Amino acid sequence: MKLIGSYTSPFVRKISVILLEKGITFEFINELPYNQTNGVAQYNPLGKVPALVTDDGECWYDSPIIAEYLELLDIAPALIPREPQAALRIRQLEALADGIMDAALVSVREQTRPVAQQSPEELLRQREKISRGLDALEAYLVDGTLKTDDVNLATIAIACAIDYLNFRRVSPGWCVDRPQLVTLVETLFQRESFARTEPPKA
Numbered sequence: 699m700k701l702i703g704s705y706t707s708p709f710v711r712k713i714s715v716i717l718l719e720k721g722i723t724f725e726f727i728n729e730l731p732y733n734q735t736n737g738v739a740q741y742n743p744l745g746k747v748p749a750l751v752t753d754d755g756e757c758w759y760d761s762p763i764i765a766e767y768l769e770l771l772d773i774a775p776a777l778i779p780r781e782p783q784a785a786l787r788i789r790q791l792e793a794l795a796d797g798i799m800d801a802a803l804v805s806v807r808e809q810t811r812p813v814a815q816q817s818p819e820e821l822l823r824q825r826e827k828i829s830r831g832l833d834a835l836e837a838y839l840v841d842g843t844l845k846t847d848d849v850n851l852a853t854i855a856i857a858c859a860i861d862y863l864n865f866r867r868v869s870p871g872w873c874v875d876r877p878q879l880v881t882l883v884e885t886l887f888q889r890e891s892f893a894r895t896e897p898p899k900a
């Protein structure tokens with residue numbers, strides 16, 4: 699299997715962690731999707747990473763679809779429950795974490811523009827999405843929908859999203875008043891799959 703991605707993408711990290719947790723061997727093809735010339739479009743017409751190429755040459759994108767594909771291989775540990783309603787809940791929480799990644803990514807891209815062209819309103823809009831998303835996740839931990847020692851698709855996505863906030867210094871105060879979320883991600887960060895996929899220090 700080949701994973702096409704970049705080492706700093708939280709979406710790619712989510713898939714790398716899943717592959718490592720399931721013990722699936724893969725080759726990492728490093729592509730930088732924001733570079734003027736890159737090879738991503740041959741795997742995903744949208745030019746986004748991650749993309750996964752199977753040993754049969756089939757190509758899968760984007761990250762929730764890749765996660766679903768990997769789950770269909772039926773390799774332990776299961777990261778999505780079998781019961782449809784419970785599975786839907788986990789996928790919705792994954793979508794929430796992915797949305798936090800999207801908002802962080804938009805903020806980072808906005809801040810790469812010359813200061814005079816940056817939109818403070820847009821940056822605020824994205825910060826508010828992140829803040830509401832994190833509050834919702836904390837509430838799911840408080841009401842028991844999620845547990846701080848769960849290892850599943852949702853918690854993996856959440857930890858990847860939060861470590862991307864740390865890495866890019868977006869919403870640096872995210873941990874204030876969100877103690878359950880802090881415990882969840884600190885627990886996950888101790889796993890080998892997270893240690894091995896830490897984004898490179900700049």
Ligand SMILES: N[C@@H](CCC(=O)N[C@@H](CS)C(=O)NCC(=O)O)C(=O)O
Nearest residue numbers: 707709731745746747748760761762
């Ligand atoms: N919904 C997609 C989002 C992937 C995504 O936005 N990837 C970024 C890197 S973190 C990318 O490749 N961006 C390139 C672009 O937008 O042109 C997924 O879950 O795979």
